[in-house]
Amino acid sequence: MGNTRSVVSDDVTVRNDVEISIMVWVDAEINKKIENQKAQQQLRTIVNRFKTFEDGNECEKYIRSISSKERLLLIVNDQQGREIVPHIHAFRQVTSIYVYCKDKKGNEQWTNQFSKVKQLFYISF
Secondary structure, eight states: OTTOEEESSSSOEEEOSSOOOEEEEEOTTTTTOHHHHHHHHHHHHHOSEEEEESOHHHHHHHHHHSOTTSOEEEEEEHHHHHHHHHHHTTOTTEEEEEEEESOHHHHHHHHTTOTTEEEEEEOOO
């Protein structure tokens, strides 16, 4: 996936300057919405190692367990992002973070504090 541009949806563009080996999505509702399941199918075509977590703590444990040589892209909702991003932002393996939310303007302040947050995007759900 290195040096490529992949469109995940009309509103979200994932750009990678480095080779992404793992994509992780954290959302308590990840497996409960049909939209999420469709998005997961699309994402699995982009990257070989795709993991989902309903719990941010479990996701953080997973990220801590992988080698610092791995490169990881994180997708997270705003609520769980506020909790997990400050804990994992400094990890070398985390290269990019994409945050989705209902209130884009209301989340700009906290996401702007983290350089690895590449995009904040609105989802109507």
